[in-house]
Amino acid sequence: xxxxxxxxxxxxxxxxxxxxxxxxxxxxxxxxxxxxxxxxxxxxxxxxxxxxxxxxxxxxxxxxxxxxxxxxxxxxxxxxxxxxxxxxxxxxxxxxxxxxxxxxxxxxxxxxxxxxxxxxxxxxxxxxxxxxxxxxxxxxxxxxxxxxxxxxxxxxxxxxxxxxxxxxxxxxxxxxxxxxxxxxxxxxxxxxxxxxxxxxxxxxxxxxxxxxxxxxxxxxxxxxxxxxxxxxxxxxxxxxxxxxxxxxxxxxxxxxxxxxxxxxxxxxxxxxxxxxxxxxxxxxxxxxxxxxxxxxxxxxxxxxxxxxxxxxxxxxxxxxxxxxxxxxxxxxxxxxxxxxxxxxxxxxxxxxxxxxxxxxxxxxxxxxxxxxxxxxxxxxxxxxxxxxxxxxxxxxxxxxxxxxxxxxxxxxxxxxxxxxxxxxxxxxxxxxxxxxxxxxxxxxxxxxxxxxxxxxxxxxxxxxxxxxxxxxxxxxxxxxxxxxxxxxxxxxxxxxxxxxxxxxxxxxxxxxxxxxxxxxxxxxxxxxxxxxxxxxxxxxxxxxxxxxxxxxxxxxxxxxxxxxxxxxxxxxxxxxxxxxxxxxxxxxxxxxxxxxxxxxxxxxxxxxxxxxxxxxxxxxxxxxxxxxxxxxxxxxxxxxxxxxxxxxxxxxxxxxxxxxxxxxxxxxxxxxxxxxxxxxxxxxxxxxxxxxxxxxxxxxxxxxxxxxxxxxxxxxxxxxxxxxxxxxxxxxxxxxxxxxxxxxxxxxxxxxxxxxxxxxxxxx
Numbered sequence: 001x002x003x004x005x006x007x008x009x010x011x012x013x014x015x016x017x018x019x020x021x022x023x024x025x026x027x028x029x030x031x032x033x034x035x036x037x038x039x040x041x042x043x044x045x046x047x048x049x050x051x052x053x054x055x056x057x058x059x060x061x062x063x064x065x066x067x068x069x070x071x072x073x074x075x076x077x078x079x080x081x082x083x084x085x086x087x088x089x090x091x092x093x094x095x096x097x098x099x100x101x102x103x104x105x106x107x108x109x110x111x112x113x114x115x116x117x118x119x120x121x122x123x124x125x126x127x128x129x130x131x132x133x134x135x136x137x138x139x140x141x142x143x144x145x146x147x148x149x150x151x152x153x154x155x156x157x158x159x160x161x162x163x164x165x166x167x168x169x170x171x172x173x174x175x176x177x178x179x180x181x182x183x184x185x186x187x188x189x190x191x192x193x194x195x196x197x198x199x200x201x202x203x204x205x206x207x208x209x210x211x212x213x214x215x216x217x218x219x220x221x222x223x224x225x226x227x228x229x230x231x232x233x234x235x236x237x238x239x240x241x242x243x244x245x246x247x248x249x250x251x252x253x254x255x256x257x258x259x260x261x262x263x264x265x266x267x268x269x270x271x272x273x274x275x276x277x278x279x280x281x282x283x284x285x286x287x288x289x290x291x292x293x294x295x296x297x298x299x300x301x302x303x304x305x306x307x308x309x310x311x312x313x314x315x316x317x318x319x320x321x322x323x324x325x326x327x328x329x330x331x332x333x334x335x336x337x338x339x340x341x342x343x344x345x346x347x348x349x350x351x352x353x354x355x356x357x358x359x360x361x362x363x364x365x366x367x368x369x370x371x372x373x374x375x376x377x378x379x380x381x382x383x384x385x386x387x388x389x390x391x392x393x394x395x396x397x398x399x400x401x402x403x404x405x406x407x408x409x410x411x412x413x414x415x416x417x418x419x420x421x422x423x424x425x426x427x428x429x430x431x432x433x434x435x436x437x438x439x440x441x442x443x444x445x446x447x448x449x450x451x452x453x454x455x456x457x458x459x460x461x462x463x464x465x466x467x468x469x470x471x472x473x474x475x476x477x478x479x480x481x482x483x484x485x486x487x488x489x490x491x492x493x494x495x496x497x498x499x500x501x502x503x504x505x506x507x508x509x510x511x512x513x514x515x516x517x518x519x520x521x522x523x524x525x526x527x528x529x530x531x532x533x534x535x536x537x538x539x540x541x542x543x544x545x546x547x548x549x550x551x552x553x554x555x556x557x558x559x560x561x562x563x564x565x566x567x568x569x570x571x572x573x574x575x576x577x578x579x580x581x582x583x584x585x586x587x588x589x590x591x592x593x594x595x596x597x598x599x600x601x602x603x604x605x606x607x608x609x610x611x612x613x614x615x616x617x618x619x620x621x622x623x624x625x626x627x628x629x630x631x632x633x634x635x636x637x638x639x640x641x642x643x644x645x646x647x648x649x650x651x652x653x654x655x656x657x658x659x660x661x662x663x664x665x666x667x668x669x670x671x672x673x674x675x676x677x678x679x680x681x682x683x684x685x686x687x688x689x690x691x692x693x694x695x696x697x698x699x700x701x702x703x704x705x706x707x708x709x710x711x712x713x714x715x716x717x718x719x720x721x722x723x724x725x726x727x728x729x730x731x732x733x734x735x736x737x738x739x740x741x742x743x744x745x746x747x748x749x750x751x752x753x754x755x756x757x758x759x760x761x762x763x764x
Contacts, residue, residue, distance in 0.1 A: 017046040017513040018403045020520065021323060022115040023088075024095050024105060025122035026051035026079045028058070028309055029294040031381065032316030033119075033323075038086040038384050040320075044403075045327050046517065047088040048477070050105070050113070054080045054092055054600030057144040059309045060374045066151055067182035067348045073599070075374075077381050080600030084593065085384040089477035092604065095122060098267040100288055110480055111527040114520050116399060117290055117326060119319065120277060124258035124296035124307055126171070133234035134254060141175055141255040154251045158190055165191045166248035168239050170231050171255035172197025173205070174345050177214050179255055180223050185348035194224045194247060196231055196239075198256075205306060206343065210353060210360045217347060258296055258307040272299035281334040282322050283315060290326065290399075294319055303337050310341040313377075329398025344370040384596075403514065454493045454557075456566060464566070466559040468493035471507070474551035475590050475717060476607065479521055483528020483553060485610045489718035490555035491536055492631035495618040496721055498567040499559030501536040504529075506543035507554035518547065525553060536615060567723075570647030571628035577730035578652060578749040581617040581742045582609055582720025584637055584711055585665025587672030595670055602664030609662060610718035616740045621723045624733035632719035634674060638681040638712040638761065640722055645760035646684075653749045654763045656708055660744040666707050671714075678713035685761040709763065724751055 021042075023030045026049060037047060057065075061075030083090040091113070096106040098120075104112040125142050128134045139150035158165050165187070169180050172195060180195045187193075195218065202211035202225075218225050226241065231252075233240040239249045260275035270278045270287045276299035278286045285291045286301065295312040305311055318335040325332050342356045344366060352367035353360070454468030470490040474482045491501050506529055510518045522545060533540055538558075589606050592598040614631065621629060628648060630640050637659070645652045687709070702710075720742070725733050730747045737745035754760070 016044065017511075017517050018044045019046065019116040019327070019399060020114060020517065021045050021047045021117040021119070021327075022105060022113060023047065023049045023119050023121065024051075025120060025295070025297070026053065026056035026077070027121040027123055027295040028312040029316045029319055030119065030121040031056060031077050031079070031082060032313065033320050034082050034086040034088055035381060035384065036316070036320045037088060038082075041087055042324050042327060045117075046513075047086070048091055048113070049079060049083050049088055050091045050093055050095065050107070051079055052092065052094040052143070053145045054078070054090070054604050055145075057148065058374065058378055059144060060370070060377070062144055062148070063178040063182040063346055063348070064374075065148060066179065067185040069348075074378065077378065078600045080593065080603055081596045081598070082381055082384070083477070084596045091478045091480075092607075093478075095263050096266075097263045098269065098291070100268050100291070103290075111524065113524070115290075116403065117292075117323060119292040119294065119323060120297055121293075121295045121312075122261055122263070122297050124276070125261050126254045126256045127259040128254050128256070129259075131231055131234060134231070134252075137234045137236050138170070138252040138254040141171070141179070141253065142258075147253070150251070150253070155186070157250075158187065161250065164189075166194070166237075166250045167191050168194045168196060168231075168247070168249040168252045169255060170196045170252065171257075172199065172202045172225075172227065173255065173257070174203060174343060176255040177202060177218070178345055178348075179253060180218065181221070181346070181348040184221050184223055192224070192248075194226060194249070196229055196241070197225070197227045198230050200228045202227070206355050207358055207360050210355045213353060213360070213362060214345070214347075261297065264297075269293075272301075272304070274299060281336070282332045283319055283335055284322070284326075284332075292319060292323065300335070300337065305337050308341055311337050314338070325398070327399050344373075346370060403516070454497055454499075454559075456497070456561070458563060461563065464499075464561045464563055466494050466497055466499040466561055466566075467556065469554065469556045471554035472552060472717065474553075476603075479524035479551060480528040481607060481611065482551065483525040483530075484532040485528075485607075485718050486553035486555055487529055487532035487536070487557075488611060488613050489633070490557040491538070491559070492614045492633070492718065492721070494557050494559035495614045496567065496629045496631045496723075497559075497561070498565055498618070498622060498629070499561040501533075501538040501557070501615075502560050503539045503541045503558045504533055505556040505558075506540060508543065508545040509548035509550070509552035509554075510545060511551050512547050512549065521551065525551065529553065529555075532613075536613060567622075567626060567629040568647070569628055569630050569644040572644055572648035572650045572652070572724045572751050573627050573726075574650060574751055574753040575727050576627055576724035576751040577727040577733075577747050578641075578654070578751065579621065579723050579725055579730065579733060579737075579745065580632070580637070580659065580720055580748045581614065581621075581723075581737055581745045582612070582632070582716075583660035583662045583665075583744045584632070584714060584716060584719070585662035585668070586610065586716045586719065587636070587674065587714040588665055588668040588670065588711065589662060590717075591672045592668040592670040597670055598668050599664060602662065602668070605663050609720075612718075612741065614721050617721050617737055617742050617745070620733060620736045620740060621721065621725065624725045624729045624736070626723045626725050629721055629723040632716050632722050634715045634717075636674075636678045636681070636713045636715050637722065638685065639678050642681045642684055642760055644722070644724075645754075648751075649754045650751050650760075651754050651758050652751055652761050654712075654761060655749045656705060656763055658746055658748045659708065659712075660746050660748075661708070661711065665711060665714075666704060671710070674715040675710075675713055678715060681713065681761075684759050685763060686759040688762070688764045712763070720745070 055076040058075050064070035065075045080090050093107040096108050104114040106112050126140045141147050169176050230242045232242045238246045240246050272278050277293040279293050279298045283292045294315045296307040318333050321333045340357045345353045351364045352370050353362040354366045454466050457465045472486050510522050
């Protein structure tokens with residue numbers, strides 16, 4: 001029987017949640033807000049960050065990433081880890097609009113999320129829409145994540161170019177100039193770089209001498225500068241200048257002045273002359289005092305400033321103070337933006353040009369100062385404690401008091417975990433006599449006497465009802481995605497047995513909070529459950545909800561099958577090939593994430609894997625003659641393979657080097673709580689000479705093969721299918737799985753005939 005794959009960390013005592021603060025966008029202001037929240041939590045307020053990326057680029061280091069001076073992690077803030085440290089929740093989604101009347105935000109391709117307080121920090125976009133072809137073919141400088149993804153493609157395609165690669169950069173402000181110099185430093189003579197500037201000179205908002213110095217530097221590096229020129233059309237490999245011919249451009253980057261994002265149009269929020277959200281000195285929107293806006297997306301009344309990361313950073317203390325003041329009913333602070341900011345422009349040669357007011361200078365010392373400032377900024381997030389602060393007393397009053405009602409006692413959240421395989425076998429082993437049978441009682445084709453993924457009941461000669469049940473505690477903050485994962489995980493048992501999904505019953509455990517907060521959480525989980533069932537062509541037919549200590553979902557999965565067609569664990573045949581459809585590593589990644597010791601992008605990939613249904617994989621395995629099948633969940637690959645080998649009286653020959661792993665799984669330092677119980681399977685395994693023992697993954701030691709051995713006992717939530725197919729059909733089966741979307745599916749070993757003294761699993 002499969003089940004919950006992970007232990008769940010016991011949380012510290014916390015005040016009952018009575019309201020929701022949504023932080024939309026992972027910009028600098030919100031990142032610094034969360035850092036402050038980690039040290040000074042706000043009692044009674046549940047904070048959720050909603051961002052379309054889990055790693056937020058730091059704008060000051062983007063051009064160092066382009067020039068290859070900085071690595072990815074040097075110039076990005078890991079938002080998932082930051083939320084863990086701050087005791088906040090993280091939801092990866094893209095904002096569509098704000099519905100003030102309903103007090104919720106609309107998101108793309110998922111249900112809306114309600115709020116009591118809202119802060120917007122989504123940034124700006126380059127002004128691109130009015131140039132034909134630009135939206136389709138140009139790479140905008142913002143969002144920065146999209147810029148860096150576009151740049152990675154340029155670097156990947158460069159070696160394939162039959163001649164010099166042509167790059168056009170549109171915009172002669174600091175960002176465009178830095179980008180041109182950084183790209184030249186990275187690519188050198190492999191690329192011809194054109195910089196297009198609409199104004200008569202570079203850096204029109206800086207002293208003239210700054211523009212002249214940089215123009216001379218561009219000429220020195222053979223970067224072709226076109227001033228007093230605009231792009232009038234963009235095609236995939238060319239661009240048209242207003243005062244000249246078409247010029248080659250294999251990649252066109254758009255770094256023009258900032259424009260407001262499209263979602264503002266439908267939000268009903270007042271906008272300034274440039275189209276950005278209007279806010280006052282307290283950073284509250286002039287339209288709604290429960291909605292704040294900061295960074296590039298905001299325009300401050302009576303104090304307009306150029307869009308700059310410096311201003312966003314300086315807004316963070318005021319935003320934290322005023323959101324807390326709005327929650328607690330205390331006095332607000334005013335933000336007073338500085339008139340002049342120090343601008344440091346990297347010249348990608350170990351030097352930088354600085355300007356402030358009329359002052360302009362260029363020096364390697366300025367570069368070292370910029371590098372120090374930027375690295376220190378990123379280090380402020382990496383150096384956070386692993387344990388968030390404890391909320392202090394909160395004064396009565398404000399929104400907090402109006403939503404909370406009478407004082408309530410604080411509660412401690414609990415934990416939930418799957419039991420080890422050995423304990424389950426001992427407790428659930430069926431007795432010899434299961435009791436009296438009635439005339440109309442269905443025949444139990446598969447039950448507790450067979451250690452299969454589900455039970456099979458025969459009501460007549462034409463149909464079987466397959467049932468399985470799973471119960472998961474929430475291992476991610478996003479309750480909508482958690483609902484989807486719970487359904488995908490539960491129905492893997494049905495699919496592994498060759499059944500067709502039919503219907504489900506759900507038990508929803510909602511964390512204790514005020515009624516309104518519990519309603520919001522319940523709705524998010526149920527949206528996810530229904531969407532996942534719809535994708536499986538199954539129906540929710542009943543359920544139950546209870547208040548509990550931590551979010552959890554139980555799913556009773558129902559499926560149908562034709563008698564005689566079930567796949568079981570005991571059908572392995574000698575000379576079969578072992579096929580695994582999904583990579584491993586869920587347990588170590590999430591155990592590490594709970595302690596803030598992994599990377600957000602690794603969790604992104606793991607969530608994508610858990611969301612992927614095994615429906616298409618099950619069908620492909622059947623088409624290629626699968627003889628046995630199970631899903632890899634709580635007992636890990638070794639535990640589930642042991643069940644198959646023992647039931648089939650065969651030996652499974654496992655090729656360690658062919659097993660697919662999730663990114664980061666071999667580097668994640670913390671083992672799942674189920675590891676120790678799953679390691680019992682090692683007594684039934686024969687390790688090849690030279691492999692040695694497996695590493696103690698909790699201290700991140702050992703060779704790569706030793707760490708890989710340890711991951712054989714790693715529990716999986718919503719893992720892949722483990723099946724056997726005839727060896728001669730294995731290559732075609734794997735190819736079909738790749739084409740259907742299971743890109744890491746692999747043949748990981750073979751089956752041979754069992755012998756009396758042989759251990760069921762041999763690892764090579």
